[in-house]
Amino acid sequence: MFRVLKRKFNSIYNLKFYKFEKNVSMNFLNLTDSQKLKWIQILSILGFLGASFYAPKLWLTTKDFPVIPMFDWIYIPTNPIDSIIHWSFTGLLVLLIFKPNRILGLFIPAFYLYLCFVDQNRLQPYFYQSILTIFTINIFSKKHKPRLILLTVSLLFFATYFWSGIHKINEIFYEQWMHALVKHFSFIPKPLLKFFTYMVPFLEMFMGIFLLFNKTRKATTIVITSMHTTIIIVLFYLGYGFNVVPWNLQNIAIVWVLFWTLKTKTPLEIFTSHFNYKKGLILTLTVLLPFSNIFGYWDHLLSFSFFTSKLNYYYIQINDKELEQNLPEHIQKYLRPYENKAILYPNEWAGDINRVLFYPEDRIIKHLDTYLKSFSETPQKEGLTTLVIYNK
DSSP, rough: HHHHHHHHHHHHHHHHHHHHHHHHHHHHHHHHHHHHHHHHHHHHHHHHHHHHHHHHGGGGGGSSSSOOSSTTSSOOOOOOOOHHHHHHHHHHHHHHHHHHOHHHHHHHHHHHHHHHOOGEEEEEEOHHHHHHHHHHHHHHHHSSHHHHHHHHHHHHHHHHHHHHHHHHSSHHHHHHHHHHHHHTTTSSSSHHHHHHHHHHHHHHHHHHHHHTTTHHHHHHHHHHHHHHHHHHHHHHTTTTTTTGGHHHHHHHHHHHHHHOOOOOTTHHHHHHHTHHHHHHHHHHIIIIIIHHGTOOSOOOOGGGGOTTTTTTOEEEEEOOHHHHHHHHHHHHHHHHEEEEEEEOOOOEEEEEEEEOOOOOOOOHHHHHHHHHHHTSEEEEEESSSEEEEOEE
């Protein structure tokens, strides 16, 4: 009797669990376009918040690393106003999760733009992608069909993978990538590492292209998931780079929501369907401006040029002993001896305080160089410092 009841209970339990599992799966696979947009926005916000909480001092101006404004005339708040602004911005992001609103969805990117004008080091690619996703979703009014918005959001993720691959196709990238792989994964046969190194740019490029085709979209989603999962595992293995973990998790979730059930009439539909000036603006940000980066007209990270040799990383060599001695103690502790002179790595300094890499544009390093020279009694003196690119 007991065995009969147990078998009946197990069969009922297994049937209910199967139905529950099937319903969850079906619900996930049958999201409407409106539901997809809602989840994509939520995931973008969560990714932004995760990276933001990892780097709290990045959003403050009163700290041991200088802010680098876009314009000298812009208002730079100090403590406690900077904290109030930071938590206000965070609160608005949380509010947008629970109270989706188009006006709020457009105000947040404008707010972020101001924060980046105050300090350009906030233009990190993971923050930029999240904010651009929010902007893309909310730039269209309610009269526009959700499918138009969804296809426009697809442009952003096509651009992320396509341009990331394109910008890696150069000999310097191959040399640096191979050197890094040999350094950290010497137990893997060198020919295999070399083959993988030369495949990386084309793998990423074709990930973007294959997202355009119905027949390859699901397989590409799985490949993208595998890539981001591998990146996360490698980061934990190496013990650094945790600031990009939320970004990788965010992209895994979004490509599944966005692309798994997406069907298009033609591979170019995401570019041409329902074209208007708003979609043209997103095309400019995801296609035209990243293309112009090849000729030096747009920032590398805003062009989806991730982990490529095109980025210039500098150290600042202090040539003047008086300047070296005048530097505040919180800067001096980052000075490193080199050939009888002191050098300073902005990436080390920024990574320690802001917990992000120094934004890799020449205008930014020149601003930091000027800031360091300001501690000299003769800041206009020639030869106080030297800027040296160390990653090429």
